[in-house]
Amino acid sequence: MSFYIGAMVPCNSDKPPRPQDGADCARASHRMRLLASTVEYVRRNKTECVASFFSAGGSMLLSFNGEHVKFAWVLFFVSNAMFVGMAFRKRLFGFLALQAYFTVTAVIGLVNYF
Incomplete structure (x- = not known):
């Protein structure tokens, strides 16, 4: 049995799970951009x-x-x-x-x- 977290698709092989296309990836990408912009703001100010x-x-x-x-x-x-x-x-x-x-x-x- 394989375990997966968040936007990952379960697979039955030894390869790591691949990201899922769609809304989950868009939300994760948005969170990463938000985190990056927050870090940049703190760095500048x-x-x-x-x-x-x-x-x-x-x-x-x-x-x-x-x-x-x-x-x-x-x-x-x-x-x-x-x-x-x-x-x-x-x-x-x-x-x-x-x-x-x-x-x-x-x-x-x-x-x-x-």
């Missing part, structure tokens, strides 16, 4: 992606409301500083003003908790 990661980590820490909540402000500060650099470099001045304001609130949070 490292600062934005890392800053978003730090921001998400800070909000997660803040939502737990435990003893480590003070470190959320550190993550927010790092994230906002990275976003300020990115906004300045890309000349997104509205976004720059917003991130400068968020950086000030992160500094206030740091002062209050430490």
Whole structure:
């Protein structure tokens, strides 16, 4: 008995299964293109992606409301500083003003908790 996964056609030989024609292959191809475009986006926008990661980590820490909540402000500060650099470099001045304001609130949070 042969086993097959996803879009593979079962066969009763020692050869590996061959891809199936049709919708399953189109979906798999679409997923691969989507993954490749995501990887390319992250490669081109490292600062934005890392800053978003730090921001998400800070909000997660803040939502737990435990003893480590003070470190959320550190993550927010790092994230906002990275976003300020990115906004300045890309000349997104509205976004720059917003991130400068968020950086000030992160500094206030740091002062209050430490």
